[in-house]
Amino acid sequence: MKLVQQDLKQSTGWLSQNQQAQLLPLIEQSFSDVDAQAYLTKYFTANDAFDRRLRLYYAGERIVGYCLLTLHHQQGIILVKASAAFYPEFRQGGNTFSFSLLEVTKLKLRHPFRRIYYADTMLSPAMYRAMAKNVAHVYPAPDMPANTETLFKQFNANGIYSEYAKRTCLVDAGRKTNYSAEEVASFKQNNKPEISYYCKANPNFDRGIALFVIMPITLRQFIATAIKLLVQ
Template sequence: MLSIIGQCFEGIEPEAYFAYYFEQDGPIIRRLRLYYTQAGELAGYCLLTFDDSHQAFCVIGASAGFLPQFRGKNNTFSFSIAEVTKAYLRRPWRTLLYADTMLSPAMFRAMAKNIATVYPTASGSDTESQLYLTLNPTGLVCDANGLLCLKTVGRKTRYSAEEVAQFKASSKPEIAHYCALNPNFDNGVALLAVIPVTLRQLLATAWKQLKNKL
């Protein structure tokens, strides 16, 4: 696991990263899926954390990493949506917010192309403004939408200069949207992506999934 973390992120020691996401104390529930090669070697992981310490809502966080040769070949979405749906069904009265500091345009696209509603939007809204003020009060203001949706995290995904250039020139809507909001993702600035988990969201996401397959 430490080897994968070391190959995925720059600017942080793998041991410190592991301790923060995997060993933090408190009212946190973790759900972990490991991905293996056909030879049985660990190729990547997807970790979800459910932080129930907030009075008004439960915050769902995530961490995922894959060896370079396996990036883009593993579907973390199905695991994530299944675990989030189960959490909602267990306590439908509890407000759930998926909030992930995303350093990767590719990871943002993997979520945004499958989920019905993902914040932040290009123009922002009163709802988004209140959410980001609550979740990220000391964050950075995005020039594109005026929201507190950016955060300096001191680490970055291990992308080559060529990969960064490809992302910034991409015509894929979700990646272009991410880069417009967070052009400094290659310098340790993360985009805080927020997904409200509601019945309407789950149903709209299921419909979007169905349309994507048609």
């Protein structure tokens, strides 16, 4: 089924009561060990972000997925954080990549001289693959520069060190993605390079340990990513 998309900006009109009500069961089904209302408040309506970008995915009148980007100021840097969830039957590889890439590109154009990073947790190997497969410079990754540990110490100061990745790139997220035992086993047996790397760097993702992922938002990144997408 082709899903209908709706894009929202916090600064120009945000979620209706009906939309918030529809998001609650989606959050409940997507994550375990989490209070859906508290999660909705923290990520969608709290005042810690100076702006938000949201894409809702509809099947008919029903919200079946979302991709949320939250924008934060931190010591002169703009940090982009993300959350995404879909009902299992509507999960599709790369569902959120084009939206995220478009929004961070527009963000960089609005703030050409600011340092901007995507820096947030990923509980899903599939989410990591959607980014690492398409974006040129993502950390952690097999070929990342040695100095990236400085970024992890800056953005994930209380994180957990991954022996495989050799970076402080793990974090106890306090929640788990509701993957079945079969889905977890399938991920861990998957030979796709990005999935395999994620599972080796973060073998306890099914227990609430997330991979902390950093992506620099720079002109160099956009050029290298465009070249990568062209040759795929």
